[in-house]
Amino acid sequence: MTDKEKKSIESKLLDVSDVTICEATAQMLTKARRDGVEIAFDRAATMKACPIGADSACCKHCSMGPCRLNSKDPYGKVGVCGATIDTIMARNFARMVAAGSACHTDHGMGMLELFGEVVTGHNQDYSIKDPQKLIDVAASIGLETAGREIKDIAIDLHHELEKTYTQVNGEIPFAKRVPKKTLETWRKHNIVPRGAMREIMEMMGRTHMGEDQDYENIVNQCSRTALADGWGGSMVSTEISDILYGTPVPVLTEVNMGVLKENMVNVIIHGHEPNLFESVLASVNTPTLVEAAKAAGADGINLVGMCCSGAEMMSRHGIPHAGNFSSTEAVLVTGAVDAMGVDVQCIKQGLVKVAECYGTPLFTTNPRCKIEGAQHIALDENDPRACTDEIVIRAISRFKNRKYPVEIPKLINPSIHGFSYEYINYMLGGSFRGSYTPLNDNIINGRIRGVAGVVGCTNPRVKQDYVHVELVKHLIKNDVLVLQTGCSQIALAKAGLYTPEAAYLAGPGLREVCETVGMPPVLGLGSCVDNSRILIAASEMVKVGGLGESIADLPVAGAAPEWMSEKAIAIGQYFVASGVYTVFGVTFPIITDTKFHKLLFEGLEERGFGKWGFTPDPIEMANMMIAHIDKKRKALGIDKARERTLIDMNDRRQIAAA
Numbered sequence: 001m002t003d004k005e006k007k008s009i010e011s012k013l014l015d016v017s018d019v020t021i022c023e024a025t026a027q028m029l030t031k032a033r034r035d036g037v038e039i040a041f042d043r044a045a046t047m048k049a050c051p052i053g054a055d056s057a058c059c060k061h062c063s064m065g066p067c068r069l070n071s072k073d074p075y076g077k078v079g080v081c082g083a084t085i086d087t088i089m090a091r092n093f094a095r096m097v098a099a100g101s102a103c104h105t106d107h108g109m110g111m112l113e114l115f116g117e118v119v120t121g122h123n124q125d126y127s128i129k130d131p132q133k134l135i136d137v138a139a140s141i142g143l144e145t146a147g148r149e150i151k152d153i154a155i156d157l158h159h160e161l162e163k164t165y166t167q168v169n170g171e172i173p174f175a176k177r178v179p180k181k182t183l184e185t186w187r188k189h190n191i192v193p194r195g196a197m198r199e200i201m202e203m204m205g206r207t208h209m210g211e212d213q214d215y216e217n218i219v220n221q222c223s224r225t226a227l228a229d230g231w232g233g234s235m236v237s238t239e240i241s242d243i244l245y246g247t248p249v250p251v252l253t254e255v256n257m258g259v260l261k262e263n264m265v266n267v268i269i270h271g272h273e274p275n276l277f278e279s280v281l282a283s284v285n286t287p288t289l290v291e292a293a294k295a296a297g298a299d300g301i302n303l304v305g306m307c308c309s310g311a312e313m314m315s316r317h318g319i320p321h322a323g324n325f326s327s328t329e330a331v332l333v334t335g336a337v338d339a340m341g342v343d344v345q346c347i348k349q350g351l352v353k354v355a356e357c358y359g360t361p362l363f364t365t366n367p368r369c370k371i372e373g374a375q376h377i378a379l380d381e382n383d384p385r386a387c388t389d390e391i392v393i394r395a396i397s398r399f400k401n402r403k404y405p406v407e408i409p410k411l412i413n414p415s416i417h418g419f420s421y422e423y424i425n426y427m428l429g430g431s432f433r434g435s436y437t438p439l440n441d442n443i444i445n446g447r448i449r450g451v452a453g454v455v456g457c458t459n460p461r462v463k464q465d466y467v468h469v470e471l472v473k474h475l476i477k478n479d480v481l482v483l484q485t486g487c488s489q490i491a492l493a494k495a496g497l498y499t500p501e502a503a504y505l506a507g508p509g510l511r512e513v514c515e516t517v518g519m520p521p522v523l524g525l526g527s528c529v530d531n532s533r534i535l536i537a538a539s540e541m542v543k544v545g546g547l548g549e550s551i552a553d554l555p556v557a558g559a560a561p562e563w564m565s566e567k568a569i570a571i572g573q574y575f576v577a578s579g580v581y582t583v584f585g586v587t588f589p590i591i592t593d594t595k596f597h598k599l600l601f602e603g604l605e606e607r608g609f610g611k612w613g614f615t616p617d618p619i620e621m622a623n624m625m626i627a628h629i630d631k632k633r634k635a636l637g638i639d640k641a642r643e644r645t646l647i648d649m650n651d652r653r654q655i656a657a658a
């Protein structure tokens with residue numbers, strides 16, 4: 001790079017305090033710049049987003065194009081084939097839904113495959129840890145469970161759940177869990193998913209040049225495909241992970257980069273599938289490997305997670321978590337990471353270079369995800385330890401030969417995570433009669449105004465964690481209970497909200513509930529596939545009664561304030577199709593004042609679904625969600641209850657005196 005080029009890049013680089021509110025990441029970003037190492041924040045500053053692509057106003061589905069339409073005058077031009085702006089935007093959006101759904105369903109199908117190997121006895125490295133969950137899941141889709149052997153139920157369950165992916169006609173098994181009226185809406189529009197493979201295949205085919213050119217019809221298939229993810233692939237993934245590894249219950253853990261230890265062999269696992277992580281957990285607890293680490297001069301081996309499988313392991317086993325998506329390169333800058341193992345999804349190619357700069361061995365482990373320059377050690381589920389022991393051995397040897405100065409940000413946030421759908425049952429309902437009745441009661445009486453799901457990524461194009469944190473603070477201050485998954489919950493954990501003490505930030509009604517139960521005002525439910533837990537919780541709220549007949553009637557809303565991945569779009573679409581108002585931040589790939597925009601942001605709600613919303617501003621986002629929650633409360637006739645609940649003692653005395 002010439003000096004002139006360097007200067008031009010430097011002039012574009014932003015102040016670290018403008019790109020993140022995560023102090024650890026800011027500290028490492030400053031160090032990286034000192035060390036001459038580039039990370040995603042730097043690249044985001046120098047890579048200008050394409051304005052036509054940002055509006056989704058271009059199509060490259062065939063070689064008569066690529067065709068660029070004019071976002072200022074969207075109906076002034078069509079593609080060479082005649083495709084209109086609505087067709088082009090809808091097709092681009094649909095392919096995002098298809099890709100995102102494919103990621104989750106592929107992951108879920110892999111989980112189910114492993115489950116199949118375990119139940120048939122072909123795999124003995126994993127086992128069924130939660131037989132009760134197995135029985136509950138089987139019963140929820142109508143399988144006979146009374147008086148039967150666990151193994152027989154498991155074989156039937158495996159067989160039945162395979163339909164989630166491979167079924168050609170009919171309805172996916174978990175359609176049985178959908179509230180009746182919501183399911184009726186899906187049936188009316190013919191969007192009950194058949195099997196994920198079929199839906200994704202059809203989505204890809206329909207968006208080929210010259211096929212489906214009716215944006216409404218394309219959006220219908222978007223919903224069907226996304227539902228095959230949320231109520232299909234993702235839900236199977238969550239349920240099978242719980243059966244194999246245990247259903248989470250709240251656990252105290254630590255979040256932030258300070259969980260790395262200078263005097264220990266630090267192993268980071270980053271990715272999405274719990275199989276790799278569970279096996280590494282077994283490896284780091286193996287006495288011979290612990291001895292080897294000590295012989296190399298370390299106090300022991302320190303296993304740490306990042307991103308979604310990190311969130312899952314944190315919820316299930318209390319494994320410490322070092323940070324979310326925007327921190328995965330930054331964490332390597334500490335020089336303290338002795339090995340990083342990755343599996344699939346959200347693994348930046350940029351990691352290779354940063355790892356190289358600090359002598360950290362980076363291992364890919366899944367045949368679906370190799371990266372040029374990273375070493376591949378395949379994880380064979382029938383012999384997982386061969387891979388994970390090797391990662392630990394390589395980490396020990398890197399520790400022994402550490403060449404780079406270590407600088408670990410001294411930041412640790414104690415956090416409680418692991419609120420499964422089942423635990424919320426127990427927590428609010430008491431140990432004898434667990435149910436969602438107390439949650440519904442507290443919503444009806446107005447102490448809890450409504451429930452929000454705040455989920456999704458961080459994105460180096462916006463100040464890391466800032467939108468998540470401001471949004472959630474504003475929601476809880478207004479008595480909205482917040483459920484979280486994925487990278488978003490890590491943002492809030494670093495901001496200190498995952499403690500019961502954080503209830504002081506909540507409004508009076510929510511604070512009272514938190515204090516009675518001893519829970520934080522935000523509940524972490526796991527990784528992104530665990531958004532399925534939010535869907536199940538919503539269905540349960542409908543079934544318990546008093547809050548309407550469908551998910552669309554509930555006083556709930558969703559948000560992905562710093563999204564970046566196609567998976568997030570798939571999640572957004574399945575929430576919308578399930579009946580939830582869902583607001584995205586950062587940017588939205590659409591031109592306003594088009595028919596396609598009107599359909600997503602208004603029309604879907606008129607058809608009985610939820611709808612999309614967009615704003616990059618966290619306070620505006622919170623207010624949009626709260627306004628929607630209030631609208632639903634009014635429709636349910638429970639808006640007055642809230643006014644009564646929130647009058648204070650002074651008001652009461654005045655009423656009594658009058």
Ligand code: NFS
Nearest residue numbers: 308346456457486487528
């Ligand atoms: Ni979800 Fe997880 Fe994070 Fe976003 Fe990526 S790790 S699956 S996509 S960035 S929340």
Ligand code: SF4
Nearest residue numbers: 059062065067079081
């Ligand atoms: Fe252009 Fe139509 Fe081909 Fe797209 S499908 S690139 S709009 S000609």
